[in-house]
Amino acid sequence: MNLSALPPLRDVIREFDLRARKSLGQNFLLDLNLIDRIARAAGPLENVTVVEIGPGPGGLTRALLAHGAKQVVAIEQDQRCVEALYPLVAESDGRLKVVEGDAMEIDPRAHFSGPARIVANLPYNIGTALLVRWLTLEAWPPWYDQLILMFQREVAERIAARAGEDHYGRLAVLAGWRTEAEILFDINRSAFVPPPKVTSSLVRLVPRKSPAPCDLKMLERVTAAAFGQRRKMLRQSLRTIGRDPLPLLETAEIKPTARAEEIPVAGFIALANALAKAEAQNERSAAL
Secondary structure (H helix, E strand, C coil): CCHHHCCCHHHHHHHCCCCCCHHHCCCEECCHHHHHHHHHHCCCCCCCEEEEECCCCCHHHHHHHHCCCCEEEEEECCHHHHHHHHHHHHHCCCCEEEEECCCCCCCHHHHCCCCEEEEEECCCCCHHHHHHHHHCCCCCCCCEEEEEEEEEHHHHHHHHCCCCCCCCCHHHHHHHHHEEEEEEEEECHHHEECCCCCCEEEEEEEECCCCCCCCHHHHHHHHHHHHHCCCCEHHHHHHHHCCCHHHHHHHCCCCCCCEHHHCCHHHHHHHHHHHHHHHHHHHHHHHC
């Protein structure tokens, strides 16, 4: 692969008139040192298929290929960016596949076989929604072995937070249940074109091979209720689930006077399982 044959990213942006569109959540990362650092954070890429969401002018795409990715499947909605990536496709020795379309509607697995790794500077407007989709897949372990994703710093903190921390909430519980999440490093707003209003952070999420058994719908119910009134004691906030919370809290071995931000992921899993058991008992009783 001859990257030296490709024009600088700023020239690509000018040639294809790639003015970032707010409606698509675009902020292009052009700092080559940072781009290379992100690619290195993805770990060894030999024999790895990488799924990239929102490649834009292709800076990170180039780095992933340069670091030896077996294949990069780049999903891009913006037709201008798709056209800008064609020269990179030509220089990739068949290792780059560009899929045009909305990442919220495309199943990447239709475009490769085997496991993959997702590495992306996610569009800000769909980043959290995509993450939730990847965390709530029915089949687990999932088809990806790692998620290396860039978010606004505030979102990154919500993903990686632990019980007792300010940003701990529903997203942290979901991420903590099925993955091990950590913030790798921050990226200053000045590294982007145009500069966003906030600092960004790169997050790594590694799927747990055997997360504790839990009904996802029940977990969503208890966390929505608990964090919906996070300053209240659980004996009060959990009343919104439609049943007496005290037996559930007793089964889960959680103090009724505790607050949502104090309960670790394991506690919410126990609470969700207690609710699932209670609901199942109700259904059996109603059927008699």
